[in-house]
Amino acid sequence: MSKKGAPETRSSSRRQFLKSAGLTGAVMAAGARSAWSQAANAESNPENLPPHVADWSKYPGQGVADRPYGKPSKFEAHVVRRDVEWLTATRQSSVNFTPWHELDGIITPNGLCFERHHGGAPDISPADHRLMIHGLVDKPLIFSMSDILRMPRVNRVFFLECAANSGMEWRGPQLNGCQFTHGMIHNVMYTGVPLKVVLNEVGLKPNAKWLLVEGGDAAGMNRSLPMEKALDDCLLAFKMNGEALRPEQGYPLRLVVPGWEGNIWVKWLRRIEVGDKPWLAREETSKYTDLMADGRARRFTFVMDAKSVITNPSPQAPLRFRGQNVLTGIAWSGRGAITRVDVTLDGGRNWREARIDGPVLERSVTRFYVDFDWQGEELLIQSRCHDSTGYLQPTKNELRAIRGVNSIYHNNGIQTWLVRANGETENVEIS
Numbered sequence: 001m002s003k004k005g006a007p008e009t010r011s012s013s014r015r016q017f018l019k020s021a022g023l024t025g026a027v028m029a030a031g032a033r034s035a036w037s038q039a040a041n042a043e044s045n046p047e048n049l050p051p052h053v054a055d056w057s058k059y060p061g062q063g064v065a066d067r068p069y070g071k072p073s074k075f076e077a078h079v080v081r082r083d084v085e086w087l088t089a090t091r092q093s094s095v096n097f098t099p100w101h102e103l104d105g106i107i108t109p110n111g112l113c114f115e116r117h118h119g120g121a122p123d124i125s126p127a128d129h130r131l132m133i134h135g136l137v138d139k140p141l142i143f144s145m146s147d148i149l150r151m152p153r154v155n156r157v158f159f160l161e162c163a164a165n166s167g168m169e170w171r172g173p174q175l176n177g178c179q180f181t182h183g184m185i186h187n188v189m190y191t192g193v194p195l196k197v198v199l200n201e202v203g204l205k206p207n208a209k210w211l212l213v214e215g216g217d218a219a220g221m222n223r224s225l226p227m228e229k230a231l232d233d234c235l236l237a238f239k240m241n242g243e244a245l246r247p248e249q250g251y252p253l254r255l256v257v258p259g260w261e262g263n264i265w266v267k268w269l270r271r272i273e274v275g276d277k278p279w280l281a282r283e284e285t286s287k288y289t290d291l292m293a294d295g296r297a298r299r300f301t302f303v304m305d306a307k308s309v310i311t312n313p314s315p316q317a318p319l320r321f322r323g324q325n326v327l328t329g330i331a332w333s334g335r336g337a338i339t340r341v342d343v344t345l346d347g348g349r350n351w352r353e354a355r356i357d358g359p360v361l362e363r364s365v366t367r368f369y370v371d372f373d374w375q376g377e378e379l380l381i382q383s384r385c386h387d388s389t390g391y392l393q394p395t396k397n398e399l400r401a402i403r404g405v406n407s408i409y410h411n412n413g414i415q416t417w418l419v420r421a422n423g424e425t426e427n428v429e430i431s
């Protein structure tokens, strides 16, 4: 078993990440442990415990007018998105991460969905937002938000995973926490209009094969989307988890491309150009390739393969009690539904089938559990998932054997956490 990689390996991997992501000028921040699980570890106040009457039982609480828009309890203040300062050159063109170790079930609360944007997040007035569709169409049109809100809509739960999720981990364990190794994914229910409804309205020419989808942010993010996918299950979404999209997630309108890498889910969607081939020179796709060991690159790797991670225990959520414990995690596949998750506690010698609980949906996060007994022994824990195509999540070394270590993107290898006798948990790899 090799523990965390040697510092040289780590920094060269980091440089590689920054280089491939087109980013420079990063500085390594001190990895001081912050106060993430403070609330749960806080000392009890005996005055509030039986046989005393707790303070909050003696006086009325806050009234209904105190919270026109509700927020979590102050005791949950550590449950936040976090970024890694040295990862990107600026905080506008950057990323923050979903705190999966603090969540349960399958839905990510809107305020905790990781953000990735290349030019900062604008807050656009829906009254001023327009979606233009032109190119190889019978009738080019400009849609206002009120036009879109009067079209037939649907509700669908999907995960969005950035292709760079776990991108730092190609050369060895780098970041201590599933928030950082696996936090570039969120899973929400979208409400939106199927893209095919809008495309029907403009009418497609017979040679219409590709769309250029473009955002209204300062980055003007654009990607080429094949027509087949556009007509299959893509949505023009305006709501997530029932309420309007948050500005950082593309308010007032974003593209939803189920199962495909996050980059193509264009936010603040302002323009769709219909063409007969992809816009290779212009668009972001030229950057979103997977560099292989021999210098060749994989292109159009749109689909996110099956992947899973144990969120508890994990470095930010160590084990605290002996005896009964709950291990939990998430699994997802861009190719279909999760059919089964296996968990090992002893580095792969023995596997047991995890208990899946909650909705099992296609292209959505699925929640799994293992209820287990812990007597302070060291554990090497891993999860591996199977999807409805029969695919089994690979080990990191199986991935490296095919893809090398030059890539940033599409790392869906099995994650290992080492749980020490004192419950502290670390990102490691088993060789």
Ligand code: MTE
Pocket: 113, 114, 115, 116, 117, 118, 119, 160, 161, 162, 163, 186, 214, 215, 216, 217, 219, 220, 221, 248, 249, 250, 261, 262, 263, 264, 265, 266, 267, 268
């Ligand atoms: N759309 C626009 N307009 N601008 C962007 O920078 N970033 C893309 C995609 N859509 C981006 C964008 C990337 S790389 C990802 S991973 C997802 O948005 C992130 O979506 P989220 O911020 O809702 O998590």
Ligand code: CO
Pocket: 116, 161, 162, 163, 164, 262, 263
């Ligand atoms: Co991305």
